[in-house]
Amino acid sequence: MKKLLLQSCTPFRRNGRRSAKAERVHGSHSMTGFLFILFLGGVFSLFAEQVSADVIRLKSGGEVRGLLSEGQADEAEPISIRSLSGAQILIDRDDIDFVERRSAVLEEYETRVRELDGSVEAHWQLAEWSRSHLLNEKREEQLLSIVSIDPEHAEARRILGHQKHRGQWMTEDEIMSDRGYVKYQNKWMTPQELALIKTDVKQREAEIQWYPKIRVWLSWLTGSDPQRQRKSLELFAEITDPDSIPALRKMMEPDENTNVRLLYVDVLGQIAGSSAIPALVDRYLFDDYEPVRRAAMDVIFNSKSDAAVSLLITALGHQSNLIVRRAARGLETIGDTSAVPALIDALVTTHRVTYSKTEVAGNGFSMSGGQVSFSNGNPYSTWSPELYAAAITGQVNVEPSPYLPRTTRTFAVSVPVKNADVLAALETLTGRNLGFNERDWYVWWSVHKS
Numbered sequence: 233m234k235k236l237l238l239q240s241c242t243p244f245r246r247n248g249r250r251s252a253k254a255e256r257v258h259g260s261h262s263m264t265g266f267l268f269i270l271f272l273g274g275v276f277s278l279f280a281e282q283v284s285a286d287v288i289r290l291k292s293g294g295e296v297r298g299l300l301s302e303g304q305a306d307e308a309e310p311i312s313i314r315s316l317s318g319a320q321i322l323i324d325r326d327d328i329d330f331v332e333r334r335s336a337v338l339e340e341y342e343t344r345v346r347e348l349d350g351s352v353e354a355h356w357q358l359a360e361w362s363r364s365h366l367l368n369e370k371r372e373e374q375l376l377s378i379v380s381i382d383p384e385h386a387e388a389r390r391i392l393g394h395q396k397h398r399g400q401w402m403t404e405d406e407i408m409s410d411r412g413y414v415k416y417q418n419k420w421m422t423p424q425e426l427a428l429i430k431t432d433v434k435q436r437e438a439e440i441q442w443y444p445k446i447r448v449w450l451s452w453l454t455g456s457d458p459q460r461q462r463k464s465l466e467l468f469a470e471i472t473d474p475d476s477i478p479a480l481r482k483m484m485e486p487d488e489n490t491n492v493r494l495l496y497v498d499v500l501g502q503i504a505g506s507s508a509i510p511a512l513v514d515r516y517l518f519d520d521y522e523p524v525r526r527a528a529m530d531v532i533f534n535s536k537s538d539a540a541v542s543l544l545i546t547a548l549g550h551q552s553n554l555i556v557r558r559a560a561r562g563l564e565t566i567g568d569t570s571a572v573p574a575l576i577d578a579l580v581t582t583h584r585v586t587y588s589k590t591e592v593a594g595n596g597f598s599m600s601g602g603q604v605s606f607s608n609g610n611p612y613s614t615w616s617p618e619l620y621a622a623a624i625t626g627q628v629n630v631e632p633s634p635y636l637p638r639t640t641r642t643f644a645v646s647v648p649v650k651n652a653d654v655l656a657a658l659e660t661l662t663g664r665n666l667g668f669n670e671r672d673w674y675v676w677w678s679v680h681k682s
Contacts, residue, residue: 287339288313289329296321297339300331337365352382359388435475442479450483453492471499474507481511490521497524501531506539513543517550517558525558533565541568548578548654556581557653564657572661572681576673578654586644 286300288311298321301312310322311331341362348354359374378388383401394401397410405415413420416429449467452460471480477500484496497515500508509532516528532540544566547559556578563571650668658673659665662680666672 286313287332288323289332290323290327291329292327296323300333337367338370341365341367341370350381352378352385355381356388438475439478442473442476443482446476446479446483450487450492453495454489465495468495468499469502472502472504474503474505477503477508477511485511485515490524493519493521493524494527497527497531501534506535506537509535509537509539510543513540513547513562516562517544517547517555529562529565532562541566541571545571545574548574548581551583553581553583553649553651556651560651560654560657564653564660567661569661572658572677575654575658575661576670576677578651579658579668579670579673580648580650582646582648584644585647586642588640588642 286298288296288300290296296313296315298313298315301314304311307325310324311328312320312322314320341358344358344361348358355374355377359371359378362368362371362374372392375388375392378385379392379394379401382388389401393404395404395407396402397407402410408415408420412422414423414426415421416426421429445467449464452464453468455461480496480499484492484499487493487496493515497512500512512528512532512535516525516532519525519528541563544559544562547555548563550556550559560575560578563575655665655668662676664676666676
């Protein structure tokens with residue numbers, strides 16, 4: 233049930249009767265108060281229109297619009313709302329269906345919607361009004377109403393982002409869907425690409441689960457508790473899941489303890505398939521500890537993996553000649569003749585070499601009166617003519633004076649290197665020895681490669 237709260241001013245009375253002066257004062261005050269109330273009501277009404285126009289929907293189907301009062305948390309009290317005309321109204325909560333707070337501009341929009349005549353022009357005007365008041369969703373609502381009335385309204389279609397596709401107006405999403413694309417995280421892609429992404433995400437989640445396990449087991453292994461060390465070794469011996477490889481590489485590969493790296497290679501050898509091959513080839517090529525490299529090659533050799541051959545062939549082009557030689561020895565061990573052309577290319581490789589040279593200023597010397605001195609005027613020694621003759625003929629070494637200034641320079645040059653390990657691998661794989669002549673090797677291989 234609605235309750236209207238009315239406020240009134242009781243005039244000043246004396247002995248139950250109003251004095252003439254009071255009448256005059258009251259009359260004057262009443263007119264002033266009336267005008268003031270009208271002013272406040274107008275200001276409040278304007279303020280309410282600009283700030284808020286809340287709606288109370290009644291269970292009876294009616295609506296009351298205005299400005300809801302603040303601080304109405306008590307469920308037992310009626311809800312107070314000041315109407316747009318300025319009247320304060322109390323409404324029992326049992327009579328209310330729902331309460332919606334909304335801005336005055338939205339209220340004005342709803343009023344304008346009720347006044348529409350249903351024409352394209354009227355909807356367009358309301359759409360433009362919505363745009364000017366930043367009501368983007370309402371603007372789109374009116375544009376959709378326009379195209380429902382006039383499906384070929386080009387401007388409305390353009391603003392909505394519609395395009396003609398196969399003779400029909402469609403949104404970008406509809407066009408992309410029709411072309412077989414799917415949307416994932418605001419990006420369009422093929423179903424195959426989405427399947428790969430979801431597979432990668434799922435795999436990554438499975439890989440992440442191994443990190444805390446490997447971290448704890450490794451701390452046990454390197455700790456001082458013998459029981460935990462044994463337990464750690466047992467747990468590492470049970471690893472066969474390829475998803476564990478990223479965690480193993482992250483935590484065990486760079487470990488300075490050579491025993492940890494040896495265990496790392498053993499664990500990789502327990503994992504079936506080719507998933508562990510890149511990590512094993514990496515250890516064979518780059519580990520500083522020879523037993524680790526040998527253990528890695530043993531696993532690689534037993535795996536008979538084509539992936540290992542491919543990775544070692546790639547390593548033949550490494551900038552370090554040491555890695556080139558190791559790759560050649562690895563290919564020789566595996567014994568796959570498909571590596572022969574790459575080995576021929578690697579018979580002679582070019583590498584950047586850095587060296588330092590120290591130059592001594594004024595290291596020439598001359599003789600005067602049987603005495604030898606350096607050309608910069610710093611006396612080095614006094615020699616007899618016989619000693620001087622031995623010096624200039626190379627029979628004795630002349631060491632520069634320690635007092636002479638020295639300059640050290642660093643040079644980097646590219647030098648060709650003949651790789652004996654590559655040649656040895658070719659001899660093993662082909663049974664021939666044609667030296668470092670690449671042309672002879674290519675001619676022979678073109679005839680005998682079958």
